[in-house]
Amino acid sequence: MITGLFWAFSGIAILAALLCITRKSPVASALWLVVTLFALAGDYVLLDAQFIAVLQVLVYAGAIMVLFLFVIMLLNLGRSGTRTDIKGWMGRVLAAALGTALVLELLPLRDLGPPEQIRIPAGTLATLAETKGAVGMIAEPLFKAYLVPFEITSLLLLAAVIGAVVLAKRKL
């Protein structure tokens, strides 16, 4: 049942991702991206990561997608005509070959999987969530073991914000 749900969610995610990059209208692309994000949230729930799933829906499918749509509508990108950025059949063939190579790369990995010794026994995360709470399970490592990477991430966002303003502001 879990495996069936996993394939269902994953299939929807991949299909929606494909539709997202092939639609001509940016609004349609953005809406298909929402579907992808929701399907991934479903996968997170199956991994016993309910809190991450909720955040995924709230932050990505909610807040960030609203920003996307705002920008698309403010810049009036609604009707872009028939122009496409994928140039010629050479580009398509090359992209298809590269994509196929990456997918084929997954095949040997499917049979291998991680070594037995490092696999976490099934249900570990569920037990952890019961003792520490779904939020505590994330928060504790985030602010203890991963404090330095967490702070670097905040710097990264600052750099991105400053950079966006410097490049986009009409008059400095």
Next chain:
Amino acid sequence: MISGVVLDLSNILGVLIALRPEIIITLAALAVTVLAAWRHKTVDDRQTAAWVTIIALAVAQGSVGFLWYQGYHPFGVSPMVTVDYFRLASATIILLGALLTVLLSLSYVERERLWAPEYYALLLLAVAGMLFMAAGSDLVTIFLGLELMSVSVYVLAGINRRSQHSAEAALKYFLLGAFASAFLLYGIALTYGATGTTNLLLINFQVQSLALQSNVMLLLGLGLLLVGFGFKVAAVPFHMWAPDVYDGAPTPVTAFMAAGVKAAGFAALARVLLTAFISVAPVWQEALWWLAAVTMIAGNLVALAQRNIKRMLAYSSIAHAGYLLAALAPGTVVGAAALLFYGLAYTLMTLGAFTVLAGAGRDGERTLKVDDLAGLAERRPWVAAALTVFLLSLLGFPGTAGFMGKWYILQAIVDARQITLAVVLVAASVISAGYYLPIIMAMYMKPAPSADSHAGVQVVGAARWVLGVTAILLVLFGVWPNAAMNLAQRGGSDLRPIRAPSAQEEHQH
């Protein structure tokens, strides 16, 4: 063997001590950002931002020196960041490169009207990212440091908003950089899948205890990591973004990219390969061998065909990535030391050369050709002399730091019995004479085309200091490399993983 203060890096206080240079740079970046928002209209305001940056870099270098002098070492396995001589030596190269870049920018920014004081804030943020890359003992920290550096440098490449080429450089760098990051991330994910950890030392521990030496997932992860780093350090065949980006970006930013970004990339690559993947060394040694050989040959051959000096220097910097990869290919501690020494020499000579370029190329140095420098020695003897030192050093002429650097790299390669690679390196250097020497010949042997040619060559203020200091240091390290080499050796020797040497490593020594 280890002396000095032992630091517990699983404790937040220990981390705060170890990360002092990074914290200083970060605080300065915040200060410059606030300053830029508050005052940014006049020349003085921009100079203030620059001087805050310079002071911050100097103070950070001071704290790096303090950490080195105290001999701080981590206790056991460092979780996220580590403190050792290798990190501090890399940090010194990065901070020196950044300091010279700021000094070079002072007059350039005014001349080219790049009136955004955020320039300095982004530069500092990029330096913070580079320092985290050098300090990271976990793939997560290294990746985030790399992203922080990259995002800042994408913007710096496009900071000249009036130039179409600058915008093109920024967009190209951004797209291919994001592509490279995806490879790197995929590699990290597969490595995590195979070993269950992202900590460099623990990866090696798992590889040995679970006997993962021929695990497909681990090797695929290693391959993708190499591709990702290959993009970042612009190694052939992952170099296609570099010429256009180096060419289009403002010259000080190009110098910063050629020196700092490359140094940080190599520091992280060396640490990842020599600590996490030392048990599968034969695999990546083979890969690095080919990468190094192809990069050296292709970089130099294409540089030979360039008439435009900025583009020529861009290809020359690709070729130098090849020399640095060659230092890493033997996978030995000696090679890591040679990497550090050559990294220092390369930072000095490339920054010096770009400083001359920035000064000589009034109204767009992109169009500066070799013949435009004809007769420079007559009109501006000191600038010509300095450029001669930089070019000879880039070529690897005896008496310059570039020669000593290449000598140490050759020594490391020959020690590991990779004679063919040594031959390739020497041959590549000979090829490179074909494009460095004509510039020197043009400056000294050809007459100036007209009376007022070179009147536009302006190397003023701080840029003059950059020229003097880099030229003197290059000659100094060329004739008396011992002090710098000793520091590099201490740095390199720190990359030994904690474990008993296996048969493989015995074989190499």
